[in-house]
Amino acid sequence: MARHGSKRGWYGKVAGAALGVTLLAAGASVWTAQAGAVHPSASHPTSSAAADRVKAVAVTIVHASDKGTNGVNITIDDGPDPVWTPQVLDVLREYGVKATFCMVGTQAQAHPDLVKNVVAAGHRLCDHSVSHDTGMDKKSEAYQSKEILDAERMITKASGGVRPMYYRAPGGAFTPYSRKLAASRGMRPLGWNVDSKDFERPGTDAVVSTVQQELPNGPTILFHDAGGDRSQTVEALRRILPWLKEQGHTFGFPVR
DSSP, rough: OOOTOOOOOOHHHHHHHTTTOOOTTTTTTOGGGGGGGGOTTTTOOHHHHHHHHHHHHHOOOOOOETTTGGGGEEEEEEEOTTTTHHHHHHHHHHTTTEEEEEOOOOHHOOOOHHHHHHTTOEEEEEEEESSSSSTTGOOOOHHHHHHHHHHHHEEEHHHSSBSEEEEGGGGGGHHHHHHHHHHHOEEEEBOOOOEOOOOOOOOOHHHHHHHHGGGGGGGGEEEEEESSOHHHHHHHHHHHHHHHHHHTOEEEEEOO
């Protein structure tokens, strides 16, 4: 979820911190589909056995699309939700679109069937912390670590062993530490270029208009499938997805 009401976007928040940051490992640019699967017997993602199966990735915040200059990335935050996630999945399936679902750990733990449905449909998973604390950047490193790693564990377990490929800080509350930690676990920090403002429920027309007006800002678009009534999001997606196709856009996943 975007940190609504704040004058700073996620770009402004991390721009300074991103300077001078280097890759965590020589193979950090290698990124396999769904970031691989953790063996179900792994008790915790920080165990040495699980760590051996994780390849570190770049700490820089990803925002481009793997489909190139005409690509767009649909990202869905805060779920899964038993009412709205299935409806979002239906719309995505109707238009043949794959998306990235940024899941809250407790939601994934409560609805593992929905996590599995997301994976089965070919979408990607993203760690969105355990409790969606938009003030994480003001908390201790120990707190940040627990929020990120516990959510990773919850999502991986709920999915049946598919690990999240990305980490999106709640409200864009990244820190150099949280980005480095996520990257060390194979999760690229994920930002956004277009905030649809759907979380505020301004009306379907307003959501559609916001996306159309802000799309020149970049390819990664933020929507939500939880946190309240998301009927406007569902209807907005039903209008935005075909419009994007008409404009010559293709749908992809975030890359560096």
